[in-house]
Amino acid sequence: MQRLGQVLKLKPGRKASYRACHAAVRPEVLERIEQCNIRNCSIFLKGNTLFGYFEYQGDELQADFKKMAEDKRTQEWWTIMEPMQDPLPDRKPGEWWASMDEVFHLD
Numbered sequence: 001m002q003r004l005g006q007v008l009k010l011k012p013g014r015k016a017s018y019r020a021c022h023a024a025v026r027p028e029v030l031e032r033i034e035q036c037n038i039r040n041c042s043i044f045l046k047g048n049t050l051f052g053y054f055e056y057q058g059d060e061l062q063a064d065f066k067k068m069a070e071d072k073r074t075q076e077w078w079t080i081m082e083p084m085q086d087p088l089p090d091r092k093p094g095e096w097w098a099s100m101d102e103v104f105h106l107d
Helices: 015-022 027-035 061-069 072-084
Strands: 002-010 038-046 049-056
Touching: 015 038, 015 072, 027 038, 027 061, 027 072, 061 072
Parallel strands: none
Antiparallel strands: 002 049, 038 049
C-alpha cells in the first residue's frame, strides 16, 4: 500500500460550491475511485489550500490513474471541479494536483 498526499489551490470565492459538490459526489465517480484501487481518500481545506490524501492498494498506479482519466463520469466530474481549482505552478509536468513527498509516518 502506498500513501499519497497532493496539494492544490482553490480559487477565491469557490469554497461553498466546492463543499456542496463534494457533499454530493456522483456514485459512479466514487465507484471508479474504488475500482482504481484507491482507499481512505480525504480532501482537507485550509484557507484556499486543498490537501488530498489517499492510499493506493494496487500494483500499477499510473495504469489506474489512466483508467480513471478515461472514465466518462470522471471526466464530467473533473469538468465541474477544474474551474474551481488553481494548480500550483511548481507541480510536475502532467500533474493537476501537485504530488507531495512523505517525510514522516507513524502507525
